[in-house]
Amino acid sequence: MFSSRTNWPLSRNAYTLALDELRSSGTPLLDLTASNPTLCGFHYNSQEILSAFQSPAALAYDPQPKGSPGARREVARYYLDDHHVTLDPDSLFLTTSTSEAYSYVFRLLCDPGDELLVAKPSYPLFEFLADLQDVKLVPYSLAYAHGWFIDFQSLERAITPRTRAILLVHPNNPTGSYVHPSEAAQLNALCAKHNLALIVDEVFLDFPFNPPPLRTFAANSEALTFTLSGLSKISALPQMKIAWLAVTGPAALVRPALDRLEIIADTFLSLSGPAQVALLTLLAQRFPLRSQILDRVRENRSYLQSLLRAHPRIELLRADAGWYAVLRIPSLASSPYNSDEGLAIHLLRQHRVLVHPGHFYDFASDGYLVVSLIAPAPDFRRGVEALLQSTK
Numbered sequence: 001m002f003s004s005r006t007n008w009p010l011s012r013n014a015y016t017l018a019l020d021e022l023r024s025s026g027t028p029l030l031d032l033t034a035s036n037p038t039l040c041g042f043h044y045n046s047q048e049i050l051s052a053f054q055s056p057a058a059l060a061y062d063p064q065p066k067g068s069p070g071a072r073r074e075v076a077r078y079y080l081d082d083h084h085v086t087l088d089p090d091s092l093f094l095t096t097s098t099s100e101a102y103s104y105v106f107r108l109l110c111d112p113g114d115e116l117l118v119a120k121p122s123y124p125l126f127e128f129l130a131d132l133q134d135v136k137l138v139p140y141s142l143a144y145a146h147g148w149f150i151d152f153q154s155l156e157r158a159i160t161p162r163t164r165a166i167l168l169v170h171p172n173n174p175t176g177s178y179v180h181p182s183e184a185a186q187l188n189a190l191c192a193k194h195n196l197a198l199i200v201d202e203v204f205l206d207f208p209f210n211p212p213p214l215r216t217f218a219a220n221s222e223a224l225t226f227t228l229s230g231l232s233k234i235s236a237l238p239q240m241k242i243a244w245l246a247v248t249g250p251a252a253l254v255r256p257a258l259d260r261l262e263i264i265a266d267t268f269l270s271l272s273g274p275a276q277v278a279l280l281t282l283l284a285q286r287f288p289l290r291s292q293i294l295d296r297v298r299e300n301r302s303y304l305q306s307l308l309r310a311h312p313r314i315e316l317l318r319a320d321a322g323w324y325a326v327l328r329i330p331s332l333a334s335s336p337y338n339s340d341e342g343l344a345i346h347l348l349r350q351h352r353v354l355v356h357p358g359h360f361y362d363f364a365s366d367g368y369l370v371v372s373l374i375a376p377a378p379d380f381r382r383g384v385e386a387l388l389q390s391t392k
C-alpha cells in the first residue's frame, strides 16, 4: 500500500519512550532542549504583530509564484540593511518554511538517487527531506580541533558523478560553527570543478555571539547558490511560516534555475496572502527579538562556562553563533550509560533533565550532549546544574 520512501522505522526508541512516559505522568522536566522561541519568555510586541494582519489587502487573492513583489522587496531590503548585499527581488522565492525551500531546490537539482553532500554533525531533518525527494545524502565531516572546520579531504572523497550539490548550514546547528571565507573560496572552486551547486541554510546567520556579523552567501556569485532563511529564527516567529530562497551565481545558471523554480513554486503557491501582507511588520520584529535572544544565549553560555570550571572532564566545544551548545563528555564508554543516548535517558529518568544526545545530530562518535541556549535563564541554570551534578 505504501511507498518505500516512507518506510521509516516507526517504533519509539528508548529515549522517546522515557520522555513520553514522564510527560504523560505530568512529571515536570528541566528542559534543556527548549528551542521554540514563543515558549521561552521573550517579549513580543503582540499588538503590532496582530495588527499587521488587519489590512484589507489580506482579503485579496493575488497568486504570484515567487510571492508578492512587495514582500520580496522587503526581504531584499533585509539583506541590504543587515548584510550590505544587494539582491534582485526577482531572484527570491517566498516559501512557508526552509523545509519547503529545500524541497524545491532538491526537486530542481536532483533525479531520484542523485546525491547531496551533507555535513556530519548537522541538522537532523535533512534525512527526512532527502527521503521525501528520493535523494541520497552522502556525509562529509566537520572536524574539531579547538574549533570546527570542514574536512575537505572527506568532502572531496564523497563526490561522485551523481553529486549535485553541497549542503551547508551557516552557522551550523548544533555546532555553532560557520563557513569561513577561506572555506567558501575552496567550496566555490570545488563546485566549479565538479559542476555542483551550493545550498546554504542561514537561519542562524544573525546570531553570532560576537561582532562582526557573519557573511551571507546571498552575495555568492561564483557557484550556483541557493541561500535559505526565514522568520522562524530571524524574527523568532516560527508560527508565521514565512521563509525564502535566494538564487545567485553565474547568470547562465541562475536564469534557467529561476525559470524552473518558478514552475515548481507556481504548482504550490504556498505562502498565504495575509502572511505576505504582514511580512514587513513581522520582519521588523527581528530587531527586538535578536537582541533579546543574543543576550539570553550569551548569558546562558557564560553561566555554563562558569560551572564547567568545576568539571574539568567536560568540555564545552567552541562555537561562534547560533542557539545551541555542545558538551563533550569523555569516558562515556567506561561509564554505566556507555552511550550518549544512555546518558540522556539516565538524566531524564533520574534527574528530570531533558537534553539531546549527540547521535541525533550524527556526531562521529558517542560522548556528546546538545543543549539549547535559549531556555529561560532560571530554567537553564537549574537544568545545567542538575546535568553537571549527575555526570560527576
Ligand SMILES: Cc1ncc(COP(=O)(O)O)c(C=O)c1O
Binding pocket: 096, 097, 098, 099, 100, 123, 169, 173, 201, 203, 229, 230, 231, 232, 238, 242, 243
Ligand atoms: C538549520 C535549521 N534550518 C531550518 C530550521 C527550521 O526552519 P523553518 O521553520 O523555516 O523550516 C531549523 C530549525 O530548527 C534549523 O535548525
